[in-house]
Amino acid sequence: MQATQSGGCVCGKVRYSISGMPLRVTICHCTWCQRRTGTAFGVEVVFDKAQIKFESDAVSVYRHISDESGRWLDQHFCNTCGSNIGLTLEVVPNIHSISVGSLDDQDWAELDGLKRSHVYVRNVRQWSDVPDDVEQYERHFRK
Ligand SMILES: [Zn+2]
Numbered sequence: 001m002q003a004t005q006s007g008g009c010v011c012g013k014v015r016y017s018i019s020g021m022p023l024r025v026t027i028c029h030c031t032w033c034q035r036r037t038g039t040a041f042g043v044e045v046v047f048d049k050a051q052i053k054f055e056s057d058a059v060s061v062y063r064h065i066s067d068e069s070g071r072w073l074d075q076h077f078c079n080t081c082g083s084n085i086g087l088t089l090e091v092v093p094n095i096h097s098i099s100v101g102s103l104d105d106q107d108w109a110e111l112d113g114l115k116r117s118h119v120y121v122r123n124v125r126q127w128s129d130v131p132d133d134v135e136q137y138e139r140h141f142r143k
């Protein structure tokens with residue numbers, strides 16, 4: 001498959017390419033995503049692991065164990081500048097999500113038509129508005 005998209009971190013040491021289309025977009029308001037991103041929510045573009053190719057070994061992984069499920073979540077970040085690159089999760093081993101802000105093309109039209117789910121809306125910050133007409137889940141849509 002030919003690369004359709006590329007992205008990376010702010011310092012340029014992490015670069016990746018993506019083949020094919022994403023599966024969906026997950027916007028997560030959980031307190032863990034608030035901390036790992038340093039802002040109100042994480043926006044993750046979800047791919048099959050095989051679609052993503054890293055072009056250097058500058059990606060480090062921090063493994064977090066969920067205090068709710070007991071399962072691991074791996075947070076991928078640049079080992080030089082610390083930019084968030086994406087996540088892998090024990091619960092969905094074939095999935096690799098990419099933090100939307102790391103994509104080179106911020107106007108990637110394919111993202112517009114994708115299924116978009118807001119999860120962990122129970123943790124939405126008071127000052128962070130979620131529109132009423134979007135798909136939302138109190139916790140995750142997975143059990
Ligand atoms: Zn970097």
Ligand SMILES: [Zn+2]
Pocket residue numbers: 028029030031032033034042120
């Ligand atoms: Zn989250």
